[in-house]
Amino acid sequence: MDTTVLVVGGGATGVGVARDLAMRGVDVTLVERGGLGSGTSGRSHGLLHSGARYAEADPQGARECIAENRIIRDIAPACVRDSGGLFVSLESDDPAYYEAKRDACREHDIPVEELSPEAARERVPDLADDAERVFxxxxxxxxxxRLVAATGADAREHGARIATGxxxxxxxxxxxxxxxxEVGGELDARIEPEYVVNAAGAWAGECAALAGLDVEMRPTQGVMVGVDYPRLGPVLNRCRDPDDGDIVIPHDDxxxxxxxxxxxDDPDEMVEDPDEVERTIRECAAMLPSVADVERLDTYWGVRPLYAPDEDSRGGERGISRGFFLLDGSDGGAKGGSDAGNGGGPGTDDGVENFLSVVGGKLTTHRLMAEAATDRVCAALxxxxxxxxAEEPLVAGNEADAVDRLVAEFDAQGPADADVVGPADD
Ligand SMILES: Cc1cc2nc3c(=O)[nH]c(=O)nc-3n(C[C@H](O)[C@H](O)[C@H](O)COP(=O)(O)OP(=O)(O)OC[C@H]3O[C@@H](n4cnc5c(N)ncnc54)[C@H](O)[C@@H]3O)c2cc1C
Structure with a gap:
């Protein structure tokens, strides 16, 4: 089977690349080992970042987030809840950090409205008594x-082949x-591509190794805990240096x-440590005390596709950057490795010229990552x-029922939104 571009991985990044390539008239086949979003995308926290989380430490990331936040709302309204979000500084939190973040948001075009503690409590009556500063x-x-299913469907609408399983x-x-x-499972084919995009997320290192390339990933796991609390309006963010348990995301119930x-070490081997769960609940309860006492409904874990050299330069797995990287198989970013499996051909010191890895990033910025990767592929081709x-809406992206049918079709249901995304009605 021939295809011009083979995309490996059907998370947000991979479907975004397939959509962009197909819209530019490039013949593309995407292969995903599970359902769409079955890696990290369907197991994320689900915050559509405004960029405020990154504003003072990573201005570029902040600007990317606010721009992409607006684009996703425009092209895929059914995939988003327009909740707004509060940054909450407690009595024990540093007021200077609050001020620096607020000012940095304003500098980077992120709209900010300061609320008195009383006004914040009108929005969130259960907010902690010691919430002193809020914007x-x-x-x-x-x-x-919904996002991966609608993006995958839009890619298909423009001519892409999307092969799950x-x-x-x-x-x-x-x-x-x-x-x-060589692709197994349902497609079960030998594909001869002109170009390969490795969008395998935390598994990008394994995918690159099959081509004899070395892409050094630093997978980090995170836990999310769903609890029974139907009355939260906005997202709550703790206004302090990023740490465990500092974001609460509202769903319906x-x-x-x-x-x-x-x-x-291995993105397929997450360690489900109960201490992480307890720590997350305890820290979130500092902002919203009642979440410690309500029924726990579910717990799920995800693994971040972080690029190791970037994380190392920022001091480990709490490094603030969630930036993305394009690693060209032919240059030093991803070098040939003589001991890596390479499907029968030797890895070369010169690398592999028709291979691009796109790693790191965020769900919020997946479209931008895809655009950058697609620009690179198009230049090569x-x-x-x-x-x-950014301009054209996703197919069915403004109609929740229609997107939910696509979720079922692409086997795209993940734990992050299983309480919201409805069963297909036919
Ligand atoms: C705990 C946690 C919380 C997060 N919260 C947020 C948040 O609130 N907001 C936000 O914007 N971002 C968040 N993120 C980040 C975001 O989820 C990820 O950056 C994004 O989903 C990565 O998408 P991806 O497509 O690059 O990777 P993935 O979604 O992992 O996609 C890669 C795909 O490749 C597939 N694959 C792997 N190997 C193969 C193979 N050999 N053949 C075929 N397919 C293969 C996998 O099955 C997978 O589906 C969070 C991440 C984590 C871990």
């Missing part, structure tokens, strides 16, 4: 199952190029508490077409 930003809630098993590399890919950040993914 509001345009955070939202994103439903990842189809793991990439191996690459054949000859003369510094991937010449073929539950809130999702999170999260933690613990480095692990000599395709001269502009990105239109």
């Amino acid at each position: 509001e930003v345009p955070d939202g809630v994103v439903y990842p199952s 189809s793991p990439l098993l191996d690459f054949e590399v000859e003369g510094g190029r991937v010449v073929a890919a 539950r809130v999702v508490l999170g999260t933690t950040s613990v480095a692990i 000599g395709v001269d077409a502009k990105c239109r993914t």
